[in-house]
Amino acid sequence: MTPTTLPYAENDPRAVRLAARDGTLVGPTAGLAKGYVQVNLVILPEAQANGFLRFCQANPRPCPLLAVTEPGERICGALGEDLDIARDVPAYGIYRDGRLAETVHDVAGIWRDDLVTFALGCSFTFEHALALDGLPVRHIDEGRNVPMYNTSVPLIPAGGFGGRLVVSMRPYRAADAIRAIQITSRYPQAHGAPVHFGDPALIGIPDIGTPDYGDAVTIGEDEIPVFWACGVTPQQVLVESAIEFAITHSPGHMLITDIPDSRLALL
Template identity: 55%
Template sequence: MIQYVRQHVSLSSSHYDAALNEARELRMLARNGIFDGPTSGFAPGLAQGNVVILPKEWANDFLVYCQKNPIACPLLAVSAPGETSIASLGENIDIRSDVPEYCVFRHGELVEHTSDIKNIGWDDMVAFVLGCSFSFEEALLRAGLSLRNVESQSNVSMYQTNLPTVPSRCFSGNMVVSMRPFRPAEAIRAIQITSRFPKSHGAPIHFGNPEDIGIKDIHAPDFGDQVVIKEGEIPVFWACGVTPQLSIANAKPPIAITHSPGKMLITDLTNEQLSVM
């Protein structure tokens, strides 16, 4: 895997150009099977997206599910059936290959991890791209907050919870959350900053005791990597775009494809385009 130096800087025009070049390079590396790692910290200042791909006969109901759960499933874009690119998200994106790793589900069961889904019949497939908490990490870093998963170049920790989502006709399940540890004063600042990014899950949904939201062992994430919680820090939890994977397991469509947790589609959109003042 190619290693990159991760920079965390304000998005001036020169930094935007650098981030845009990195995003497009990473998409091409993913397309060619060279880059398959977590995307946290890459292309700072550009929005990243969770991906869900479904047959068109399941797409309308999943759209309703997203509309009912805008914190867990903040919708950025939807493709037309059979469309392989989403021009509103970036130049020359191929949704079938530009994610570092995909999960393939059949009848609700995860059957495969793969870097390329071009062999899957595409004529009636619809792609959804949902906002991701990786998008607001750059804003946290610019504010002087440290992120353990970025420091350690690891995947963020993600957990299943006991918090139910609002069901649609077919899709239902509990929310998945991502966790980042902060000291209390830093946690307050993180809440203030991330509340500006509702399309990237917005403010945290919980902080403090993990058991309050059904997490029995904070040291054993369900997805991603374990990160160290230092003395004096508290875990802070944001809604996570892995939530649809649990709803897919419950809905059991004949086929569904998602990103692999932590391995996102990097778009050409800036985080500021998705923020509110």
């Protein structure tokens, strides 16, 4: 479906949220609401919330913390108006006993009064800046979800949480990769500069053509893969830490906020 035929205003963050809420939008959010911050979600019982907060503080590259709600709240004024955390994401993952048990489009029916939401910065935020500078974003151009990979890079254990880094990948020619590093370095709250580029085996990725999450994209012969820390990292951490219950966004399916990208950019 082309942007001109979408049944909602693709660059209006509230319209995109409402489309997710009523089931019109079920796919990835890359390329939508250009110019507005997208966030990853981790939703945990209050008993685990303080521990996860310490984990985010110890690992700010994959877990750049933008907002935390009070227990039970489904709204967050810091993120936007007319926003329902339990219904405004196109797809959610429900984790039980350290495994992904279910993917759903609405978690209002299982919402609990003790749930605390963590909103973490997302690399979809800086993609608009890349495109404005003439750097193509391959998964958007090909209509796919961004490719994401588990790595062998260890995280700093904290608060009862630990695991390995997950990365997202965008291919660029060498000169463009240097410019992409410069641009994304201005967005530390959206994962910032890449954590690696070049040989994926050096960070434990055996096959660049087979992502662990998302979709494979074309990599030209004159291009190198560039890897950024990814907000799917907490999902891998939930598995490795065997957390009893949690809710997250499904990889690539973000909550879109009313926050302009420019507020996250360093001058």
